[in-house]
Amino acid sequence: MAKITFLNPEFFWLFLLIPLAIVWLVLKKNQQSATLKISSIKGFKSSQSFWTKLKPYLSVLRILALSSLIVALARPRTVDISNKTKTTKGIDIVMAVDVSGSMLAKDLKPNRMEALKRVAADFVEERPNDRIGLVVYASEAYTKTPVTSDKAIVEEAIGSIKYDNVLQDGTGIGMGLATAVNRLKDSKAKSKVIILLTDGVNNAGFIEPETAADIAKQYGIKVYTIGIGTNGMAEFPYAIGPNGQFLFQMMKVEIDERLMKSIAQKTDGKYFRATSNDKLAEIYGEINKLETTEIEELKFYDYDEKYRPFVWLAGFLLLLEIGLRNTVYKSFI
Numbered sequence: 001m002a003k004i005t006f007l008n009p010e011f012f013w014l015f016l017l018i019p020l021a022i023v024w025l026v027l028k029k030n031q032q033s034a035t036l037k038i039s040s041i042k043g044f045k046s047s048q049s050f051w052t053k054l055k056p057y058l059s060v061l062r063i064l065a066l067s068s069l070i071v072a073l074a075r076p077r078t079v080d081i082s083n084k085t086k087t088t089k090g091i092d093i094v095m096a097v098d099v100s101g102s103m104l105a106k107d108l109k110p111n112r113m114e115a116l117k118r119v120a121a122d123f124v125e126e127r128p129n130d131r132i133g134l135v136v137y138a139s140e141a142y143t144k145t146p147v148t149s150d151k152a153i154v155e156e157a158i159g160s161i162k163y164d165n166v167l168q169d170g171t172g173i174g175m176g177l178a179t180a181v182n183r184l185k186d187s188k189a190k191s192k193v194i195i196l197l198t199d200g201v202n203n204a205g206f207i208e209p210e211t212a213a214d215i216a217k218q219y220g221i222k223v224y225t226i227g228i229g230t231n232g233m234a235e236f237p238y239a240i241g242p243n244g245q246f247l248f249q250m251m252k253v254e255i256d257e258r259l260m261k262s263i264a265q266k267t268d269g270k271y272f273r274a275t276s277n278d279k280l281a282e283i284y285g286e287i288n289k290l291e292t293t294e295i296e297e298l299k300f301y302d303y304d305e306k307y308r309p310f311v312w313l314a315g316f317l318l319l320l321e322i323g324l325r326n327t328v329y330k331s332f333i
Contacts, residue, residue, distance in 0.1 A: 004306070007075035014070045021066060025059045055329055058321050065317035072310035080302040091130040091293050092147050092189040095120060096180040098198040098228075100138040100171050101163055104246060105199065107234035107253065108277050112199055113161065115277045116228065120158050123284045124151055129293045133183050136161060137176030138169055139204030147183055172205025173198055173256075177212035177223070177263070185219045192219070193291055195284075196263065197226040201256040213263040223267040224287050225260040228274045229253040 006012075097116065108115040124132055132154045133147035145157040177196055184192045194216065202209050216223055234253050237246035257273070264271040270290070274280035 011073040068314035107230035141179040170204030174207035175205035
């Protein structure tokens with residue numbers, strides 16, 4: 001909706017002159033009026049016409065014309081503002097997610113994998129100006145979604161994450177990291193980030209995590225590492241029952257935090273430990289704040305000058321006053 005503004009509002013101070021102008025007109029009128037002493041005006045009252053009664057209000061036209069000119073000098077105009085944003089520093093992000101069987105552990109609710117999916121989807125929602133991709137890994141790794149600006153595709157891919165029995169079970173941290181690096185190495189973005197999440201130790205794959213970290217550093221890719229899992233014991237799946245459901249037993253949680261810290265430190269990233277659903281959400285929230293995208297906001301102003309009607313009104317009122325004084329009221333002046 002268009003908004004009315006004034007380019008020169010200081011001219012409104014001229015309204016302080018209006019009372020002085022009224023006083024001046026009254027004094028001038030009294031000076032120009034002749035006096036005649038008579039015993040009674042009874043015979044004149046009935047002879048007053050409409051125009052005679054209207055004459056004292058001629059000065060009002062001049063005051064209104066002056067007021068209209070003051071408003072015109074203040075330059076009223078409507079302004080329609082439209083905003084456009086332009087990303088000046090885009091970020092390409094790849095989330096590398098462990099989908100090994102241990103991600104079904106129940107120390108996070110309802111399990112680690114489902115808790116991650118909810119938080120990761122929220123993270124994507126809060127990055128509208130960045131491109132995001134998704135890599136999943138167990139003992140092997142593959143790209144589930146290449147780096148894209150289509151958030152609907154990324155969110156759908158996150159929602160479809162599940163324990164993948166096509167991948168050989170195990171935790172190939174080096175495989176997941178290397179695949180994520182491969183997705184970003186040719187990126188032209190100003191910043192390139194990998195969020196690497198695991199709940200175990202590297203025990204599979206033919207690429208060492210440290211080697212993959214060196215490659216990430218070479219390409220200027222920052223790696224944030226997240227170890228997911230409570231401290232102590234947790235319910236882990238250990239077998240599949242006769243009805244196809246997972247069987248759980250209490251087992252010790254083991255995460256190679258030394259390795260995760262090393263990867264993060266080498267690539268100028270940061271290591272986090274998610275021991276609960278709330279902690280996991282806090283971690284993604286902190287990464288969201290650390291990796292800010294620079295946005296340039298462009299505002300376009302469309303002005304429509306509105307002073308002309310006030311000028312025309314002032315001119316009309318002055319001409320009306322002059323016309324009446326020199327025609328209808330000429331004999332009175």
